[in-house]
Structures are given as structure tokens and as C-alpha cells.
Amino acid sequence: MSLFGRRNDRYRSQVKLFITILMLVMVMTLATISFAVFFKPDGTTSLSNIISSEDKATDNSYTTSETPITEDTNSDSTQTTVTVPTKVPTAASAAVAAKRKASSENSNPSTSDASYEQALASLPAGLLEKVKIAIDPGHGGMDPGSLHGNLLEKDLNLAVALQLGNMLEDMGINVIYTRKTDIFPSLKKRAQIVEDSGADFFLCIHHNATDDGPVWEGTETHYQIGGSPAGVMDDKKFGRYIQEEVVNALGFTDLGLVHSPNMVVLKMTSMPAVIAELGYITSDRDRAVLTAPGYAKKAAIALKKGIIRAIAAKFVHS
Numbered sequence: 001m002s003l004f005g006r007r008n009d010r011y012r013s014q015v016k017l018f019i020t021i022l023m024l025v026m027v028m029t030l031a032t033i034s035f036a037v038f039f040k041p042d043g044t045t046s047l048s049n050i051i052s053s054e055d056k057a058t059d060n061s062y063t064t065s066e067t068p069i070t071e072d073t074n075s076d077s078t079q080t081t082v083t084v085p086t087k088v089p090t091a092a093s094a095a096v097a098a099k100r101k102a103s104s105e106n107s108n109p110s111t112s113d114a115s116y117e118q119a120l121a122s123l124p125a126g127l128l129e130k131v132k133i134a135i136d137p138g139h140g141g142m143d144p145g146s147l148h149g150n151l152l153e154k155d156l157n158l159a160v161a162l163q164l165g166n167m168l169e170d171m172g173i174n175v176i177y178t179r180k181t182d183i184f185p186s187l188k189k190r191a192q193i194v195e196d197s198g199a200d201f202f203l204c205i206h207h208n209a210t211d212d213g214p215v216w217e218g219t220e221t222h223y224q225i226g227g228s229p230a231g232v233m234d235d236k237k238f239g240r241y242i243q244e245e246v247v248n249a250l251g252f253t254d255l256g257l258v259h260s261p262n263m264v265v266l267k268m269t270s271m272p273a274v275i276a277e278l279g280y281i282t283s284d285r286d287r288a289v290l291t292a293p294g295y296a297k298k299a300a301i302a303l304k305k306g307i308i309r310a311i312a313a314k315f316v317h318s
């Protein structure tokens, strides 16, 4: 064998060794990835689940802005289908905690605001008979709103609204409903009913949902107009009373007041108006409260207290 041939043989064996080492490295890498994908400690066994859970964790940052999470924006058709993942991303938990902390700082009414009992006692005889409150139970008919199994938002909204309306009427207040049965008036129609009624306050009742998983929970109140001078009632001041009473009565996490300039029912009405998102249908914790016996009555009492405090603030203390 020539010198060249021996060199060629040595070259071949070096290439073989290199290829063998390369293959070994590739096999080990593949084995490591497979282990991570198929034997994740929380029981997740597909790569797509892992990717989506990471996406969920980062996507949650959008809710820390003033972008509303709710389904009602500019559209008249507000059907939401919710899928409920079984995993709880830890980064999302941190985001909820941060939002909770930040929002609770802006939702506390000033200490000069009267409590419900003080507000009620301050009302002159005959005032409530002159007050008109408009109530909008969100969704209805073909639009279930948020849902979880056979728990439909439209039914919860209506149950709370009817209880609230009865309580207010028992106190002598005039109540206007956008719906009292399982029908779907358009958002424009609802706003028109309320605007035509000349109501003093307008309360939309909703329940929240997200497809980001069961970690999202709590109460938030959406308003359009805030920052009016002292003594002038606006959406945000009205919203503070509603938010505080609901959080106190039902123990939901306080997600605070959310500025939502694009909600049709808020844009098209002129009186102080808010959308109360009472709790998350997709949250295990909130759902336990929402499905407990007497929930609608409890929620209605909280909303009634918020409304009476707002009435006193507008007509008596201003």
C-alpha cells in the first residue's frame, strides 16, 4: 500500500470517528428533547401544550394595560366561546397578583364616601321615588355570553338583574330593564331603551371569562368617563361604589376599575354608566361562589348598596 493510500485510510478512519461522535451527540440531544416533551412533571405530554402554556403566560401581560378583557367592544354581536385549559401557568399567576395589587390601589373610594347605611339615612323622604335606575342583564337569547359547561353567563346576568330590580323597586325606585327574559336586544337597542328612559344611572351586569386558563379571577368594573370635578357624578365615581360593594360582599379578587372607551352601551348613553364584570366563570374559585345557593341575591344586595351610595353622592352630598 502506498504512502498516499495509508494516509487515505487514516483520513477515512478519522471521518468515521467524527461521524460516529456526531451521531452520538445527535442521539443524546434527541433523547433529552423527547424526555422534556413527553415526561413533563405536571403530566403534560405534548409539545403543543408546552408551547401554548408559555404563550399564555406571556400573553397575559396585555391585561395589565387598560385594554378590556371583556367580550363587548365595538360589535353588536357578542358571542364568546370559552375553552378551559387544565393547566395553571405560574407566570400568569404572577401577572394576576401584580394586576391585583396595582388595581386595588385605584379602586378604593375616598374615606369621605358614606357607607351604605349612612347613605341610606341621608336620603330625604320621597327622593328614591324620583330616581330611575336602568339595568342591562348582558347577552341573552342566542348569545349565551361566557360559559363553562352548562353554566351560561346570560342566565347568571339575568338572575342577578331581576333580584336587583325587585330590591330597588321595593325601595320605591323606578327600574328600567333592557331585557327581563331570555331574549337578545342588540347593544344599540339596549342603549336606546336606557337613553329614552332618562335614567339617572345605568348598570350593565356581566360575568367574565378568559381562555387563558382558570388562574384569572375577580371583579372588575368598566367605565368610560372619569375625572369629573368634585361634586359631579361620572361613570368612574359610580363604578367605585359598585366595585367596592361587590368585592366586599362576594370576596372576589379586586381587579379594580377599567377604563373602557369603546363599549357601545357606555358610549351611547349619557348618564353615569358602568359595566360590572362580577366574577370569572372560567375561574374555579369564582365559579364556586357563582354556583353557590343564594349567589344572585348576594350579588344583587351588593349592587343595590353601590347604587344607593351613588344616589346619595349625586343627589345629597354633591
Ligand SMILES: [Zn+2]
Pocket: 071, 138, 139, 145, 146, 153, 206, 207, 208
Ligand atoms: Zn358578558
